[in-house]
Amino acid sequence: MDLHFTADEPTASEVEAVDAVLGAADSRWFGGQRVDRSEAQTSESGHRTAGRRHLLLPVLHAIHGRVGWISRGALNYACKRLDVPPAEAYGVATFYDMFSLEQAPPVVARVCDDIACQAKGAGDLCAGIEKVMGPAGGGQVSRCGWVRSPCLGQCERAPAVLVTASGERPWASVIAPATAQTVEAACSEDSQTDSPQVRDSVPQAGQASLQLLRRVGSPDAQSLADYRSDGGLRAWELALEQGPEWVIEQVERSNLVGRGGAAFPTGRKWRAVAQASGPKYVVCNADESEPGTFKDRVLMEGDPFAVVEAIMIAAFATGSQRAYVYVRGEYPDATERMRYAIAELESAGLLERACPIEIRRGAGAYICGEETALFNSIEGFRGEPRNKPPYPTDSGLFGRPTLVNNVETLANILRILQQGGAAFAAVGTERSSGPKLFCLSGHVAMPGVYEVPFGATVRELIELAGGVSGTGRLQAVLVGGAAGAFLGPDELDAPFTFEGMRAVGATVGSAVVMPFDDSVDLGAVLLRIAEFFRDESCGQCVPCRVGTVRQEELLERLRSGQPIGTLDHEHRLLREVSQVMRDASICGLGHTAASAVDSALERFPIFQEATR
Amino acid sequence: MSDQSLADAPDLTVPVPPGPVPSAPVRERRPEVELSVDGQLVSVPEGSTLLDACRQCEIDTPTLCYVETLTPVNVCRVCVVELEGSRTLVPACSRKAEPGMEIRTDTERVRLSRRMVLEFLASSTDVTQSPELCGYMESYGADPERYGERDAQAESKTQPVKVDNELYVRDYAKCVLCYKCVEACGEDAQNTFAIAVAGRGFDAHIATEFDVSLPESACVYCGNCIGVCPTGALVFKAEHDLRERGEWDASRQESTDTICPYCGVGCTLSVQTQDNQIVKVTSPLDQEVTSGNLCIKGRFGWQFTTGPSETSDDVAADGE
Structure with missing residues (x-):
């Protein structure tokens, strides 16, 4: 491509950051050593680079992590290396909340002021932070700044703050529940502050009835050896033994439908992608951003090997060449644990019969949880949804047939294979099968992720979480997420199932249950x-x-x-x-x-x- | 060359036997797809869109972001129609016709969506130089006033007119974000990629990298973006200046088709004149050679018709 660049040059650290992703530049055009013989005849463009546009987002992350913002020179260098027009790359960079295109403080506190945190004092927290750190957005460039943020997916420990820091070793800390003092302290640290324990997010932890959450909070969640000895990889071995057709049959028989919000029959997706020919992909949608939703984060932090095992099975059953896990940018711990789990499984040689699995990080855009927007984001374009049809099973990532499933949906696959699809279908109600995770936050006594077979009513879920807190008098419950619906206190006996929610004009959505007491405006x-x-x-x-x-x-x-x-x-x-x-x-x-x-x-x- | 190959060579004294006369392969007729539009059965070639079907039925369907020469982006949503069995309305411009589809184009739902889209655009942008859009607003009874005066105009919409070169100006207060200019600058025509959509949501806007001026950007001044702009956000500097002075008068203008004198391609130019001065040059969209696209010379290089002046030197310098 014949590209035109402004005269702005990158700094040494910006070049270093980009090269850390793409490898050192091998020609003088990019500031590398001049090699007369090759440079007379070749250039780094055409097919060789056109195939690398998907590295744009990782490169932007690398620059931002290193210097805290994306300068003109840095964008030019990234565009030269990837053969992307700078206007398009600018369009991509300005799409994401977590990227700054102006010089910004190296440490930024993202303070959630969304609905769940509001109910737990986010307003006071923001006022307190303003007192110690100055106004949000901060005009002058100092070491620390803060901004207001949409839901950070830490609703069970609201109010929540995410501190991100750039530098040679970029880090991110989750402070939840946060006070102005703990936020200020975390901002002045040189490294990550210890994250809250994921076990605390699962009040049912340790109960024998748990399926999806069984291992969450167990101290050995980060060890492959312990995962194996605890029955891990059994589903994977079963899949290898019985073959792809058997796997897909079980998923079909289970009546499992997607847990991301759209409730599409999972087996139909698997079947369609398995039947498609040519290169195809599996995408695990971990861009959980619906306000009030944190179940996928808890699964990834608490049992990362299980999620990866399910991805392996999906890739094996559909015959996919590569799998991507798209984790929202606000989830540093989930990203790290998933990365570690993938690396462990890979070095144990277990991905060979599945496919390579890559992690991609979002950068602050709720819309990228929409599957086609997510594809565009991975491909290095703006995260704008595509028109459907065509559907992902026909034309998804890189225009190829793609299986895209939510984290919780995938987590169910292990149970389905171990119990058999029919047994799984027998759990829950006729139309809503299986165990289900619910995200309880807002005014409940014990907020957290709860696992219950489909069929429980809204009232039972609230009672499971210790009942209404705050004033104790319920005003309304938000169910399904910000894209869901409010129910009144007289509608609590509606079963939280696909059919039950439809009957009261609501949806299951991302299974948010957020009660508000009568003091809330x-x-x-x-x-x-x-x-x-x-x-x-x-x-x-x-x-x-x-x-x-x-x-x-x-x-x-x-x-x-x-x-x-x-x-x-x-x-x-x-x-x-x-x-x-x-x-x-x-x-x-x-x-x-x-x-x-x-x-x-x-x-x-x-x-x-x-x-x- | 060895002796052997010499022996195999054809003897030039023997005439080559006549073979079949080559001819272009017969284009097979595309199979037809039958669907119903407002109760009327219509048959369109496979691969046609619902818009094609509507047009075949002579149903007037408004479009803004659609133009025949560009890939449909279906972002304006003014062409939506009701499709039996679909939860939401579907964009006629990009949805392919399938056998047995039942389309409704004049229901209350369709009219409401079209009217709201037009109101939304008129309440946040200056649509006065888009006669097409104003016409649709009238026929759909759109009333942008009901959102009040103090309501938000996008940040990009309140920026001043960008005049950074002698050839064309960008007035984003008139931009409805139809993506056509981006497509024309990019893969659908020019492959220059000087502009793209930047920002997000209501603040999304068309921009060069870091909003640098056009002379600093990759722009090659082909003007193909002007050719597809539906709202007058991108106009010739000549037109902009005349409008600023209040001298632009469509009733005194004529359009004359001619062939571009510069190179051997033979692009058709539609030369628009006012008082015997050229004020704008376009090319017909249905013209086989250009599909409406021109280059900097054909589009802007007509100052020689009025003799040497300071302006023509500037243009030559810019064009280098």
Whole structure:
């Protein structure tokens, strides 16, 4: 490609960071040694580099981790090495929240002010941090800065803060629950602060009935030898023994449906990809970013070998060439443990009969959890969803048939193979089979991930987590996530199953159960949800790009008691905004950006008065 | 050469026997797909889109981000139609026709979505120089006023007009983010990749790397982005200046088709003039040679028609 670059040059550390991913430059064009013979005849472009565009995101991460921001010179160098037009790379870099294109402090505290953390004092935390660290975003460049962040997926230990630091050895610390003092202390450290124990996120830990969470919190979760002696890799061995066809049959018989939110039958995906010919891929979607959701993080931190084993089985059953695990950028511990588990299995020679598995880190974009946006992100493009059809099983990652499954979905595979698909299908209800993880946060006494066979009601789940905390008087429960729905206190007997939720106009979504007590200003919660979708819309299609903004403005007008025209007019407008987003957006983000707000306005008497 | 191969060589005195006269392979007719549009059965060639089917039925379907010469990106969503069995509406411009599909184009749902999309665009951008969009707004009864005056314009929308070269200007207050310019600059036409979409959500905007000016960027001034811009966000500097002075007057303009005098390709130029001065040059989209695309010379290099001036020297320098 004939590219044009500005005159900006990279610094030595920026070159070092890029070279650490791509290897040293082998020609003078990139600042390497001149080799007369080869340079007269070859250039590092064409097919050789075109095949490396997928390294753009890892390269941007490397630069950012080293110097804390992406300068013009650094972007130029990355683009030269990868043969990517700088305008496109700029478009990619500006897509992600965790990348700064201006000089930024080397240490940044990302303070969650999303709904679960709000219910647990994020407002006070932000005020406290402002006192000790100055205003958010901070104008001048100092050592530490802080920014407000959408949900960090640490809701069970809210309020949560993620501290990221760049440098020769970049690190990231999770501080949860956080206070202004612990955040300040973590920011002044030179290395990672110890993370909270994952065992504490699973109040049921140690109970014999657990399947998916059985090993979470066991001290040997990080050792392959212990994993094996504890029955690990048995499903993998069964798969090898019985062959791909048997595996897919079991998955089909299990009636397992995807746990990421869309509830698509998993067996159908596996079958379709297995039947496709040519190169194909497995993608484990670990970009869990739905506000209130942290179950996949707990699985990856608590039992990483099980997740990787399931990926191996998926690759073997579908005959895939390569597997990717796309972990959200805000999950440093999960990333590290998954990386370690993959490396251990690889050095034990166990990936040979499966396929190579690679970790890719997101960089702060909720939309990249949408499967086609995730493919674009891995490929080195902006994380904008693609129009469907074609579906991933026909044309997914790199345009090839791709099996994409959520972490929890994959974790179920081990049980299915060990118990048999039919036995798995017998657990739960007829239409919602198997064990299920639920994320309880907000006003519950014992927040955390709970494992229950499908069929439990919302009330039973809340009781399992110790009942409503705070004032003890329940006002509303958000189920399914920010893209889910609010239920009133009179709807708690609805079973949390696909059919049960549908009956009350809600969805299982990512199995969030977030009760709010009667002290919570529900209007403020709705506004925060609207703000979340406005921030996270990719901006590609008009209904979502503008609709999420108009929705937020409307709620703000209603909340401040300053409607344009009559209240009726404003409510009608809100319904129309909601409908165009649901009907005409490209992807699920737009389709569901209004569902929580709609459900709340249907059920609760909020925003019904002209003045507050 | 060995003796053996000499012996094998054809004897030039013997005429080569006549073979079949080569001819272009007969193009097989694509199989047809039958579907129903607003209750009317219609048959379109396989691979056609729902938009093709609608057009065949002479149903007026609004489009903004779609143009025949570029890959459909289906981002504006103004062409959505109702498809039986689909939970959401589908974009007509990119959805392929399948046998047995049942399409509705004039339901309440379709009209609402189209009207809202138009309102959304008009409430956040300056659409006054897009007669097409204004026409759709009228027919769908769009009322952008109901979002109030103080409502957000995207950051990129409030930036001043970018005038950084003598050939064309970029006024992103008029940009509806249809992606056409990006496609025309990139793989669909020019392969220059000087611009791309940057930022996210409501702040998404078209930009060069780090928003550098066009002369610092990879831009080659082919102007193919101007050729596809539906809202006047990208215009010739000549047009921009005339509009600024209030002298742009479409009623005094004529368009004349001619062939570009520069090289041997033979691109058709549509030369737009006002008061005998060239104000804009385009090429018809359906023109076989150009598909609407030109190069810097054909698009901008017409100052010689009005004799030497300071401007023409500047242009020559920029074009180098």
